[in-house]
Amino acid sequence: MDPRKVFLIELHEIIKDYSEIRNQLVDPSEDNIIWDEFKLSKEEVNALKKYNFDDVALSAIEKTVRDTILGAFHDAFALLDAVADPNIVEVDKTWLGLALSERELNEEEENEEFLHDEIYGAYWDWLEQRNKDK
Template sequence: MDPRKIFLIELHEIIKNSSEEIRNHLVSPSEDNIVWDEFKLSEEEVAALKKCKFDDVALSAIEKTVRDTILGAFHDAFSLLDAVTDPEVVELYDTWLGLTLSEPNEEEEENEGFLHDEVYDAYWDWSEQRNKDED
């Protein structure tokens, strides 16, 4: 199967699993449910979620909403990769040409950064850009 197709199929599984994880967080909220410290829930937020009594219909609606939103976010990210949209946060002085994702080959450097690592570090760059725009 085409690697791009495999990636996109796996992406839909990741989205589904993420929406189910959110369901579980709503059913059993905890400060420890969030992995990244920047998004940890406060005691007040956990208490507020515990007060909510989500039934199966509400949880299903939340899961569908989350899946649609995550899919839309990936669509927007891929549109940026494909250069059919331009960056909105970072000011460019040249034409945005997008990026390509490709299968690794033996000639590529072993120390090239991995996106799954860089995405967390980029949060701080994004935050800085947003704060600069708000000043």
């Protein structure tokens, strides 16, 4: 199967898995969030505990989350494909996007940075950009 198709199919599975948040809503905890920056406060946990979510409400919430995640990936890919321009970072020249390509067996770039590692660190850069004009 075409590697791009494999990636996109797997992406839909990841989106589905991450949208299934009913356990976090039914049994909220400060520990349900992995990354410290997004940990729920005691007040947020208590607010969620006040709700008695039924299966229909949980299904609606999960569909909304899945749609939102899919939309986020769509917009990120539009930025990669250069059919959208950066919104908060000023670039010096025309935005040409980025290319992701299939690797060859045993192909490895020296000192290569991986996007899955960089995404968390980029959060602080994003915050800085968001607060730059405020």
